[in-house]
Amino acid sequence: MSNLIENGRLIAFHPGYYVKEYLEHQNMTQAELAKRLQISEKDVSKLVNGKKNLDEKLIDNLAIALGTSRESWENLDKKYKIVKRQIEEENKIERDKLIQKNMDYSFWKKLGVVKDTKDASEQVKELRKFLKIVSLEVLKTDNFLVQYKTAVKNIDDKNIINANAWVQTALNIGNVKIVESIDLNYLKSKLPDIRNMTVKDPQIFLPELRRIFEKSGVAFVLLPNLKNSGINGAVKWLGDDKVLLAMNNRRKYADTFWFALFHEIKHVFQQKKGHIIISGDNESVLDSKIDMLRLENEADNFAQEILIPSEEYNSFLKKEDFSFDSIEEFSRKINIQPGIVVGRLQRDKYVDYGSSLNKLKVKYIISR
Known part of the structure; x- marks a missing residue:
């Protein structure tokens, strides 16, 4: 029956339900009521079937025609x-609970941005509030913040949901960070200093790095990995005078951390305002209105060149000596953490990923 709405716990009776009851009790036809109200019989039919809402005039006329107040x-x-809104909200929460099952609530709890609760309905409300969306169903929209190519078969709802959620989390945190006006020339001048940080411990370089970003107008956000998000980083201009640079800190080895950082810095320099540049896992294929393949290649080349200049790298390769001593000597010469050289050699397939040279890789403990 369309003149009432129910969800098993609540029932909302449309006023037309009572009009229909009155007509039956008074043995009055809809046609007669239409004449009394001076409206069409079609409108009366819509009213008794819950398809026409009351307005001030109809309320006045019903009170007169039916002898009520x-x-x-x-x-x-x-x-x-009121009850209809309650039913709709409860139904929406039940749908959102199905989406929330694909999300690790503890991710946001550890960030301190949602309440510590085990109640699924409360978790849904907390996530909606923090992510600034009226329903978690928004996260299922594959062109909301992160868009995957439709031809990719191994991307499902949980990937889209968590990718969008990770990016929105980074945006929320970046938006409230206070930084100076954007100054890309200053950031460019500080690239050698940032590179020199590769030989320092995170406790030393992270405060220095954050100060440089703040003075450059860059809101630097380090986030933990969100399961099934597949997102490594994101860059987005927040207006004309501030830019977000967000990174996933799950790859905590020095080589991957610094490569990812300079990769994202290049995206900042590319100045693609009005777009979110997403860096994803190798197995996930992202789509965009801009030429992401070109931008990603540029960012990869930039990161490689900053960390290990091609001239020095090619000279090192010619020696064909990839021993511990050789790598450490080369690293000292160019002032870089040795594990970064090992990582580059592994990516370029000069040494095996299972090589004992992995002992030269440094694993960071990084907090946001």
Whole structure:
């Protein structure tokens, strides 16, 4: 019956439900009521079937034609709308619970941005509030913040949901960070200093790095990995005077951390305002209105060249000596953490990923 809405716990009776009851009790036809109200029979049919809402004029006319008080119809209409909203919200929460099952609530709890609760309905409400969306169903939209190519078969809802959620989390945190006005020339001048940080411990270089970014107008956000998100980093201009640079800190080895950082810095320099540049896992293929393949290649080349200049790298390769001593000597010469050289050699397939040279790789403990 369309003149009532229910969800098993609540029932909302449309005022038309009571009009229909009255007509049956008075043995009055819809046609007769239409004449009394001076409206079409079609409108009366819509009313008794819950497809026409009350307005001030109809409330006045019903009170006269049916010999009732105006307040009674106002109250019926008010109660219907309140209960209807409750039912709709409860139904929406139940749908959102299905989406929330694909999300690791503890990710946001550890960040301190949601309440510590085990109640699924409360978790849904907390996530909606923090992510600034009226329903978690928004996260299923594959062109919301992160868009995957439709031809990719191994991307499912949980990937899209968590990718969008990770990026929105980075945006929320970046938006409230206070930085100076954007100054890309200053950031460019500090690239050698940032590179020199590769031989320092995170406790030393992270405060220095954050200060440089703040003075450059870059909101630097380090986030933990969110399961199934597949996102390594994101860059987005927040207006004309501030830019977000977000990174996933799950790859905590020095080589991957610094490569990813300079990769994202290049995306900042590319100045693609109005777009979110997403860096994803190798197995995930992202789509965009801009030429992401070109931008990603540029960012990869930039990171490689900053960390290990091609001239020095090619000279090192010619020696064909990839021993511990040789790598350490080369690293000292160019002032770089040795594990970064090992990582480059592994990516370029000069040494095996399972090589004992992995002992030269440094694993960071990085907090956001």
